[in-house]
Amino acid sequence: MPQLDFDIITLGHGSGGTLTAQLLDTGVFRLLGNELLDKKHDGAIFNLEGRVAMSTDTYVVSPIFFPGGNIGDLAVNGTVNDLAMCGAAAKYLSLGFVLEEGLKMEEFWDILVTIKSACEIAGVQVVTGDTKVVEKGKGDKIFINTTGIGTVHPDANIDIDRVKSGDKIILSGPLARHGITIMSQRRGLEFETSITSDTRPLNKIVNELLDEFGNYIHLCRDPTRGGIATVLNEIAKDATVGIDVAQKNINVEEEVHGACEMLGLDPLYVANEGLFMSVVDATVADAFLQKLQQWEHGSMAAIIGNVVTEHPNQVILNSNVGGRRVINRLTGEQLPRIC
Amino acid sequence: MKYLSEFRSPELVEALLTEIKQSVTRNWNIMEVCGGQTHSLVKNGILNLLPSQIQMIHGPGCPVCVTPVSLIDKAVHLAMECNVILCSFGDMIRVPGSGMSLLEAKARGADVRILYSPLEAVKIAKENPNREVVFFAVGFETTAPANALSVIHASREAVTNYSILASHVLVPPAIEAVMNDALSNVDGFLGAGHVCAIMGMHEYYPLVEKYKMPIVITGFEPVDLLEGILMTVKQLEAGEAKVENQYARIVTEEGNIKAQEIIYEVFEVTDRLWRGMEIIPMSGYKVKGAYREFDAEKKFNINIEEAPENPECLAGEIMKGIKKPFECQHFGKRCKPSSPLGAPMVSSEGACAAYYHYSAYAEQVTSP
Numbered sequence: 227m228p229q230l231d232f233d234i235i236t237l238g239h240g241s242g243g244t245l246t247a248q249l250l251d252t253g254v255f256r257l258l259g260n261e262l263l264d265k266k267h268d269g270a271i272f273n274l275e276g277r278v279a280m281s282t283d284t285y286v287v288s289p290i291f292f293p294g295g296n297i298g299d300l301a302v303n304g305t306v307n308d309l310a311m312c313g314a315a316a317k318y319l320s321l322g323f324v325l326e327e328g329l330k331m332e333e334f335w336d337i338l339v340t341i342k343s344a345c346e347i348a349g350v351q352v353v354t355g356d357t358k359v360v361e362k363g364k365g366d367k368i369f370i371n372t373t374g375i376g377t378v379h380p381d382a383n384i385d386i387d388r389v390k391s392g393d394k395i396i397l398s399g400p401l402a403r404h405g406i407t408i409m410s411q412r413r414g415l416e417f418e419t420s421i422t423s424d425t426r427p428l429n430k431i432v433n434e435l436l437d438e439f440g441n442y443i444h445l446c447r448d449p450t451r452g453g454i455a456t457v458l459n460e461i462a463k464d465a466t467v468g469i470d471v472a473q474k475n476i477n478v479e480e481e482v483h484g485a486c487e488m489l490g491l492d493p494l495y496v497a498n499e500g501l502f503m504s505v506v507d508a509t510v511a512d513a514f515l516q517k518l519q520q521w522e523h524g525s526m527a528a529i530i531g532n533v534v535t536e537h538p539n540q541v542i543l544n545s546n547v548g549g550r551r552v553i554n555r556l557t558g559e560q561l562p563r564i565c
Numbered sequence: 566m567k568y569l570s571e572f573r574s575p576e577l578v579e580a581l582l583t584e585i586k587q588s589v590t591r592n593w594n595i596m597e598v599c600g601g602q603t604h605s606l607v608k609n610g611i612l613n614l615l616p617s618q619i620q621m622i623h624g625p626g627c628p629v630c631v632t633p634v635s636l637i638d639k640a641v642h643l644a645m646e647c648n649v650i651l652c653s654f655g656d657m658i659r660v661p662g663s664g665m666s667l668l669e670a671k672a673r674g675a676d677v678r679i680l681y682s683p684l685e686a687v688k689i690a691k692e693n694p695n696r697e698v699v700f701f702a703v704g705f706e707t708t709a710p711a712n713a714l715s716v717i718h719a720s721r722e723a724v725t726n727y728s729i730l731a732s733h734v735l736v737p738p739a740i741e742a743v744m745n746d747a748l749s750n751v752d753g754f755l756g757a758g759h760v761c762a763i764m765g766m767h768e769y770y771p772l773v774e775k776y777k778m779p780i781v782i783t784g785f786e787p788v789d790l791l792e793g794i795l796m797t798v799k800q801l802e803a804g805e806a807k808v809e810n811q812y813a814r815i816v817t818e819e820g821n822i823k824a825q826e827i828i829y830e831v832f833e834v835t836d837r838l839w840r841g842m843e844i845i846p847m848s849g850y851k852v853k854g855a856y857r858e859f860d861a862e863k864k865f866n867i868n869i870e871e872a873p874e875n876p877e878c879l880a881g882e883i884m885k886g887i888k889k890p891f892e893c894q895h896f897g898k899r900c901k902p903s904s905p906l907g908a909p910m911v912s913s914e915g916a917c918a919a920y921y922h923y924s925a926y927a928e929q930v931t932s933p
Binding site: 492543544545546547548549550551552553554557 | 575578608609612613614787902903921
């Protein structure tokens with residue numbers, strides 16, 4: 227961290243004056259600088275060839291630091307992954323901060339360092355941005371917005387309308403790690419756990435899968451907020467298909483499972499960050515799974531279900547004990563139960 | 566989890582289902598009293614595995630559902646009008662009162678906090694000596710010891726800005742209300758295992774003796790529930806009525822004596838209104854006189870008129886097992902978890918909400 231004559235963010239840092247310049251020069255530009263950002267223009271000017279995808283998301287996580295990451299890498303990976311789900315390789319990012327008066331400069335610095343590292347790992351550059359400061363009590367330390375832009379893989383043909391009966395649904399790993407990690411850090415609920423967030427960029431693995439399976443990949447989604455239950459329901463309704471999933475193939479790590487049991491949460495609805503779901507043509511499903519399982523985070527990847535013509539708009543779970551039931555959308559936030 | 570997985574074993578489930586099918590010779594209606602059991606039956610798809618002669622009836626055992634509208638109105642009033650820090654368990658804050666839920670009150674600026682333990686509320690009171698802190702103490706016998714303990718702690722540490730809005734309900738009087746109801750056609754009961762872990766088994770003997778209906782104290786996993794059903798069916802087929810304990814790994818005859826002592830230190834039994842039902846005699850806890858300064862109702866002297874239930878809701882009939890959720894014309898249409906007409910749809914453990922979330926029927930009626 228640089229030697230600064232301030233240790234907390236003040237309203238002056240959002241004034242656009244000297245303090246703002248000092249904050250940006252010693253922080254953001256120093257760490258994230260590149261040819262485009264260094265021009266300090268109102269916007270970034272660049273060329274992109276072929277089909278282009280764009281996505282934006284705003285990150286408001288609390289606490290801002292958690293095992294396995296912080297709001298910084300979440301904001302980079304989240305948007306990189308949203309683009310990856312479109313079959314696009316993120317190239318440039320915008321980075322918007324809303325800082326709360328009183329935020330420790332040390333914390334802001336740690337977040338910036340994480341952003342820099344996440345950008346390097348994902349192969350993206352921050353090329354434009356914005357910083358605002360709000361009064362104490364009007365924010366939650368820091369909010370981050372990232373918008374990403376990137377080119378779509380030439381063989382990608384990812385579209386909800388291509389989901390058809392007979393397709394296989396493949397999940398890249400175990401569920402619910404991010405949501406449970408955040409929950410374990412919440413005030414009043416802190417519990418000892420070795421669970422860490424699964425935040426990570428997915429662009430490289432998705433790109434490799436597209437290189438090999440291209441047009442056979444019908445859909446990709448990352449089940450963040452709302453978990454896989456929400457994504458499965460969106461697919462069933464938007465594609466007007468039925469979905470059958472097998473509970474025994476949905477992997478949940480033992481410790482995550484235990485935490486869900488304790489809190490009365492259904493892991494199907496808990497948030498993930500570095501997980502993705504693909505709907506692929508049945509002819510490539512086994513090969514796709516094998517490829518995914520060779521990925522460093524893919525050892526627990528599995529084919530969890532099928533797209534079917536029966537029960538359109540509905541997701542049915544075949545339970546471990548042989549029963550069948552609907553997986554429905556969640557109403558509001560999932561809250562720990564009373565008893 | 567390995568311990569738990571035994572109680573989810575597909576092989577054991579299969580064997581129990583076979584034995585249940587072999588044991589049944591006629592139709593039986595069995596009520597699982599607890600919402601957690603309803604939840605597990607529906608979530609694991611067990612209802613459609615049972616032979617058609619066995620009808621599971623879903624009882625009133627969801628503490629969030631049965632909390633009366635007027636108590637929620639009181640909590641909202643405390644949060645909105647009295648500038649208190651209103652603390653509650655998570656699933657209570659979505660339940661609608663006659664005007665709004667605590668979640669809406671929070672959105673309108675009230676200081677409503679979701680806690681996981683009432684002791685945390687005492688801590689908040691100590692950290693905020695200039696504010697009153699009220700914990701909305703809801704639940705069956707399971708949450709009563711922790712809620713009582715928070716009062717004992719506050720009393721010992723002379724925390725004078727802490728109180729509880731007590732809304733405790735008790736299981737045995739609810740079972741008796743169902744047994745007593747002329748329209749109810751329940752033949753036997755699965756007792757709530759976690760309630761008995763605290764209270765023991767003794768409260769059930771006089772009920773079984775008086776009404777000649779079996780009660781099998783049962784756990785929450787698929788194997789627990791099927792074993793409990795099998796034990797009930799065997800009693801019914803043999804014309805017996807006994808209290809049996811399927812959940813012996815957790816429940817003992819006398820229960821948790823220490824927890825009971827804590828409960829009776831702070832609470833005394835009182836008549837209690839159940840949302841969607843009626844006043845059930847001696848079916849709840851209120852704060853004892855010695856701890857009256859920790860009773861929010863007395864401390865704030867709230868005058869809230871009793872709000873009527875929505876007359877279109879069949880809550881009473883659903884919770885006594887007279888009707889199934891999908892027999893209500895509003896189920897999944899006007900009445901959904903996002904806009905509940907009444908008690909059984911308000912919390913995820915209510916019978917209607919369980920059917921809505923997990924049952925294919927819910928989707929059939931909601932799809933265009």
